[in-house]
Amino acid sequence: MNRIITIGREFGSGGRELGKLVAEKLGIAYYDGEIVAAIAKRSEMAEHYVEQVVEQRIMAYYPLTVGNTLSMINQDFSVNQSIYTAQTEIIQEMAQKSDCVIVGRCADHILAEMHPLRIFVYADMAARVARCRARGEKGNGGQTDRELEKRIRAVDKSRAQYYRLYTGQEWAARGNYDLCVNTSSMPIAKLADVVAAFATVE
Amino acid sequence: MNRIITIGREFGSGGRELGKLVAEKLGIAYYDGEIVAAIAKRSEMAEHYVEQVVEQRIMAYYPLTVGNTLSMINQDFSVNQSIYTAQTEIIQEMAQKSDCVIVGRCADHILAEMHPLRIFVYADMAARVARCRARGEKGNGGQTDRELEKRIRAVDKSRAQYYRLYTGQEWAARGNYDLCVNTSSMPIAKLADVVAAFATVE
Numbered sequence: 001m002n003r004i005i006t007i008g009r010e011f012g013s014g015g016r017e018l019g020k021l022v023a024e025k026l027g028i029a030y031y032d033g034e035i036v037a038a039i040a041k042r043s044e045m046a047e048h049y050v051e052q053v054v055e056q057r058i059m060a061y062y063p064l065t066v067g068n069t070l071s072m073i074n075q076d077f078s079v080n081q082s083i084y085t086a087q088t089e090i091i092q093e094m095a096q097k098s099d100c101v102i103v104g105r106c107a108d109h110i111l112a113e114m115h116p117l118r119i120f121v122y123a124d125m126a127a128r129v130a131r132c133r134a135r136g137e138k139g140n141g142g143q144t145d146r147e148l149e150k151r152i153r154a155v156d157k158s159r160a161q162y163y164r165l166y167t168g169q170e171w172a173a174r175g176n177y178d179l180c181v182n183t184s185s186m187p188i189a190k191l192a193d194v195v196a197a198f199a200t201v202e
Numbered sequence: 203m204n205r206i207i208t209i210g211r212e213f214g215s216g217g218r219e220l221g222k223l224v225a226e227k228l229g230i231a232y233y234d235g236e237i238v239a240a241i242a243k244r245s246e247m248a249e250h251y252v253e254q255v256v257e258q259r260i261m262a263y264y265p266l267t268v269g270n271t272l273s274m275i276n277q278d279f280s281v282n283q284s285i286y287t288a289q290t291e292i293i294q295e296m297a298q299k300s301d302c303v304i305v306g307r308c309a310d311h312i313l314a315e316m317h318p319l320r321i322f323v324y325a326d327m328a329a330r331v332a333r334c335r336a337r338g339e340k341g342n343g344g345q346t347d348r349e350l351e352k353r354i355r356a357v358d359k360s361r362a363q364y365y366r367l368y369t370g371q372e373w374a375a376r377g378n379y380d381l382c383v384n385t386s387s388m389p390i391a392k393l394a395d396v397v398a399a400f401a402t403v404e
Contacts, residue, residue: 115387122376172376174324180382185317190403197399201392 003028003099004116005199006108008163008171011155012128014183015121019103021192026199029100031091084166104159108176109167117199120177127184128152205230205301206318207401208310210365210374213357214330216385217323221305223394228401231302233293241288286368306361310378311369319401322379329386330354 005022009015016032023030091110094100102111108118123131129148143151156172163171174180179198181191207224211217218234225232293312296302304313310320325333331350345353358374365373376382381400383393 120376124377174322174374174376174382174384175326177382178384178387180376180379182376182380185380186403194396194400194403198396201388201396 001114002095002097003199004095004107004111004114005101005119005195006111006116007101007103007119007121008108008177009103009121010123010128010172011152011159012132013121013123014131014188016103018119018121018181018183018188018192018195019101021189022195022199023101025192025196026099026101029094029098030103031094031100032103106163106166109163109169117179118177119195120172120174120180122172122180122182124182124184125149125152203316204297204299205401206297206309206313206316207303207321207397208313208318209303209305209321209323210310210379211305211323212325212330212374213354213361214334215323215325216333216390218305220321220323220383220385220390220394220397221303223391224397224401225303227394227398228301228303231296231300232305233296233302234305237289237292237296237304237307240292241285308365308368311365311371319381320379321397322374322376322382324374324382324384326384326386327351327354 003026005019005028007015007019007022009018019032020030087105088110091102091105091107094102095107095111095114095116102116108116129145129152132148132152160171163169169176179195181195183191205228207221207230209217209221209224211220221234222232289307290312293304293307293309296304297309297313297316297318304318310318331347331354334350334354362373365371371378381397383397385393
């Protein structure tokens with residue numbers, strides 16, 4: 001069975017960067033934005049629309065009861081649902097194809113039967129604000145720390161809702177992960193060495 | 203400054219075993235029960251009594267307001283307080299003396315200024331029950347899994363209350379640790395290698 005590493009992460013914690021480095025160190029595939037493109041292709045929807053749904057988690061803003069209340073299904077819901085279904089298939093295919101690192105997308109849950117190594121990446125708020133500034137995301141320039149913090153909390157809240165909706169589990173709860181790494185006080189490149197070592201424990 | 207590793211752990215997760223192995227691998231001191239003996243010596247109380255207070259956290263059963271309500275201070279409270287004070291001094295002395303691993307005792311908080319590497323060790327309930335049985339603790343023999351689970355939850359609850367009382371922080375909350383390790387599915391000896399590598403990240 002392939003060696004699969006899934007990475008959940010707080011917004012601004014550097015989880016994506018860590019995932020990329022771990023994949024490089026182990027010489028295995030890395031999936032993140034690529035999944036969006038693949039979903040778009042499969043679902044024959046415009047890529048920018050799928051990206052909006054997956055990245056911004058429109059789904060996550062629905063009340064949590066939606067998933068259980070058939071009468072509330074509407075067009076938006078079924079679009080989101082079909083994207084999640086396509087995403088699930090694509091993630092399963094990727095994991096079947098070769099060893100890989102997959103960031104986000106409930107991959108830990110989707111691939112549970114393959115027993116992936118489940119990593120969660122987090123950091124102090126100050127470190128996350130600094131990271132968001134350093135990577136110069138669109139619109140960060142004029143934002144105060146307070147505004148950035150608010151945005152970071154909102155993205156995490158949205159991730160938590162999305163994860164709960166599709167997995168029935170609590171996002172970021174330690175029991176769902178094999179290793180939780182705080183990137184606040186150590187260089188991510190060094191942490192990637194450690195995670196890679198962890199991934200190769202027999 | 204000395205390299206200090208503090209280990210918080212869920213009951214039955216193997217945190218103590220992991221801590222011992224990490225100390226061995228790094229060739230540094232390991233402290234756990236030793237602290238109890240030292241407190242007893244310093245405070246001139248019987249070791250078994252100190253153990254009862256520290257291990258079973260009698261203190262933890264006091265309402266949380268006790269710490270803030272001077273009028274409620276009574277003899278038991280001051281005994282607990284003096285044990286905590288002695289423990290704090292001893293932990294600080296140990297950390298000043300040499301590199302070391304310290305398990306439990308709010309050492310992460312007590313030594314915050316020394317920037318210890320703060321590890322938290324946890325595991326699934328099933329793994330914890332199995333570990334408790336395997337190490338054959340007193341009185342485990344006749345207990346059902348359900349009874350053991352109840353005991354495990356009670357010890358953790360007590361640790362959480364104790365930690366909250368003395369640190370003002372939430373026990374087991376990821377933000378208080380640099381690395382959280384799930385011992386459910388990997389051999390502790392291998393995990394100790396990884397933690398030792400993590401501890402030597404420059």
